[in-house]
Amino acid sequence: MGFEKFGRKSFTGITKTAKFVDFLEEGKVNGTVCKKCGAKYFPPRADCAACFSNEMDWFEMPKKGKLETYTIAYYAPFGFEADCPYTMGVAEFEGGLKLFARLSKDLKPEDINVGMDVSVKPVKYEDGQMSFEIVRA
Amino acid sequence: MAKDVAVIGVGQSYFVRGYEGSIRELAFEAFREAMQDAGITTKDIDASVFCSAPEYDKQRSPAGVLAEYLGLIPQPTFYIETVCSSSSTGVKVAYGMIKSGLHDVVVVLGFQKMSEITSAESQERMGRGADIQWESPFGTMMPAYYALYAQAYMAKNGLTHEDLMNVRIKSATYGQINERAVYRKAVTQADFDPNNPNARMAAPVAWPLRVGDACANADGSSCIILANAEKAKAFSKKPVWIIGIGAASEAVNMAARPDFSKGLRAPYIAAQQAYTMAGIKPSDVKVAEVHDCFTIAEIMAYEALGFAPVGEGKQLIREKATYKEGRIPVNVDGGLLSKGHPIGATGGSQIRTIVLQLRGEAGPMQVPGEPDIGLVHNVGGVGLYGNVTIFGR
Numbered sequence: 001m002g003f004e005k006f007g008r009k010s011f012t013g014i015t016k017t018a019k020f021v022d023f024l025e026e027g028k029v030n031g032t033v034c035k036k037c038g039a040k041y042f043p044p045r046a047d048c049a050a051c052f053s054n055e056m057d058w059f060e061m062p063k064k065g066k067l068e069t070y071t072i073a074y075y076a077p078f079g080f081e082a083d084c085p086y087t088m089g090v091a092e093f094e095g096g097l098k099l100f101a102r103l104s105k106d107l108k109p110e111d112i113n114v115g116m117d118v119s120v121k122p123v124k125y126e127d128g129q130m131s132f133e134i135v136r137a
Numbered sequence: 138m139a140k141d142v143a144v145i146g147v148g149q150s151y152f153v154r155g156y157e158g159s160i161r162e163l164a165f166e167a168f169r170e171a172m173q174d175a176g177i178t179t180k181d182i183d184a185s186v187f188c189s190a191p192e193y194d195k196q197r198s199p200a201g202v203l204a205e206y207l208g209l210i211p212q213p214t215f216y217i218e219t220v221c222s223s224s225s226t227g228v229k230v231a232y233g234m235i236k237s238g239l240h241d242v243v244v245v246l247g248f249q250k251m252s253e254i255t256s257a258e259s260q261e262r263m264g265r266g267a268d269i270q271w272e273s274p275f276g277t278m279m280p281a282y283y284a285l286y287a288q289a290y291m292a293k294n295g296l297t298h299e300d301l302m303n304v305r306i307k308s309a310t311y312g313q314i315n316e317r318a319v320y321r322k323a324v325t326q327a328d329f330d331p332n333n334p335n336a337r338m339a340a341p342v343a344w345p346l347r348v349g350d351a352c353a354n355a356d357g358s359s360c361i362i363l364a365n366a367e368k369a370k371a372f373s374k375k376p377v378w379i380i381g382i383g384a385a386s387e388a389v390n391m392a393a394r395p396d397f398s399k400g401l402r403a404p405y406i407a408a409q410q411a412y413t414m415a416g417i418k419p420s421d422v423k424v425a426e427v428h429d430c431f432t433i434a435e436i437m438a439y440e441a442l443g444f445a446p447v448g449e450g451k452q453l454i455r456e457k458a459t460y461k462e463g464r465i466p467v468n469v470d471g472g473l474l475s476k477g478h479p480i481g482a483t484g485g486s487q488i489r490t491i492v493l494q495l496r497g498e499a500g501p502m503q504v505p506g507e508p509d510i511g512l513v514h515n516v517g518g519v520g521l522y523g524n525v526t527i528f529g530r
Contacts, residue, residue: 003270007273008276009274009276010274011265015270042392043390068289068396069285069288069292069397069398070285070288071281071287071288071343072341072344073280073281074341074342074344075280075342075343076276077260077263077276078257079261088285089285090285090391090392097392098391098393099392101275102275109344131275
């Protein structure tokens with residue numbers, strides 16, 4: 001339980017990585033790191049694909065990244081229509097970890113460029129849902 | 138060139154909006170044509186494989202239901218899916234079944250009745266088209282994912298909206314002469330002009346992609362009949378051989394994808410495998426079908442297949458090299474953009490086009506010069522599954 005609070009609308013209720021949402025509440029965007037072999041994952045995983053261990057720790061995502069690509073959605077799937085238009089993108093962080101998320105509403109389309117410096121932070125929606133978004137660095 | 142497994146029959150329904158019949162009747166349209174093409178009876182078929190994207194099907198476990206309607210009981214049957222490349226995967230599996238010696242003749246039937254569910258249900262499923270745990274909660278849809286590739290690719294490689302428009306105009310050129318296509322109208326520059334109030338294709342869907350950059354949904358079916366060498370020679374005057382097969386997969390989550398400006402990786406890996414198996418190089422291909430679910434996807438496919446150097450795909454459309462008379466004709470049946478994209482039927486339809494081209498039976502779409510090698514590039518999801526199949530005479 002707990003993961004239904006993730007995102008604008010969650011499609012998953014139960015996952016071993018549900019603690020991710022608690023970290024968002026604490027202001028952290030966390031991935032997982034394997035205790036055995038050190039492999040890092042974002043989004044978080046409960047199991048290590050490199051060494052098969054299921055002993056994972058949490059780590060906080062780096063703050064300095066670059067926007068690799070983005071799109072502005074003018075149509076939305078069922079349940080997201082009220083948010084249109086909204087922007088989503090991929091940011092690459094130090095160490096090569098990437099993250100997919102919406103971009104902050106503060107970023108106007110004319111201010112967004114491929115390659116710009118960005119960071120990531122948690123966001124709480126008015127209905128209590130928790131997510132994270134790409135923000136200007 | 139290995140001549141172990143051949144295509145001996147091909148069929149395809151008309152691709153339409155709102156098919157007036159059930160999925161079994163839709164499947165029968167392609168099956169009938171393929172069986173008549175092969176000139177065989179159901180007694181000659183050893184097994185059947187059915188392919189679709191299950192989220193559009195109301196019928197659970199459709200293989201048994203369709204096999205019965207097609208008269209293929211009690212032969213073994215089963216179901217396969219890799220979303221938009223389901224029937225290419227079906228052909229790959231059938232190839233293995235025949236090559237292993239397990240069966241002599243196998244039917245691969247792809248179908249999709251996208252209108253089987255309401256548009257509200259369809260919208261709901263669209264939202265679950267990718268990683269439902271980590272991406273769907275942001276409100277993702279298929280055009281947005283391809284737009285991520287388009288944005289990065291355009292920024293790096295100087296590809297323009299005009300280039301994308303010209304891919305759409307090319308596909309419409311051939312959609313008009315393909316009587317099975319769902320979209321048969323011409324497309325002109327005026328359709329993409331944002332200052333033209335009647336422009337049908339200019340509105341943004343997921344920037345930088347516009348309405349005209351997206352393929353047409355459709356209901357449809359396709360059927361490919363495969364046979365081993367002995368049966369192919371006995372049944373068919375013009376067998377078309379599968380000479381190369383490649384397939385690969387990719388991370389579903391965008392966070393785990395390599396450089397977006399370089400296009401999709403899985404189809405590139407699949408192409409390398411298929412070229413190696415066939416013992417040919419890209420310049421040996423005389424006609425190709427690529428998965429142009431969006432205009433940008435066709436440009437990326439040119440590069441994945443080695444028809445153009447990385448970053449230079451735009452030159453092929455600028456030079457009209459992929460038109461019917463060009464150096465490497467691509468999607469001269471209208472492609473997904475105009476012929477339509479009934480998900481599970483698409484790969485089989487692409488294969489049918491190439492088989493007809495190699496037999497010299499493609500009618501008004503026939504590529505000149507008696508092509509002897511053709512290629513099909515069929516992608517499932519946003520590059521989640523890459524499939525490349527090469528055919529020879």
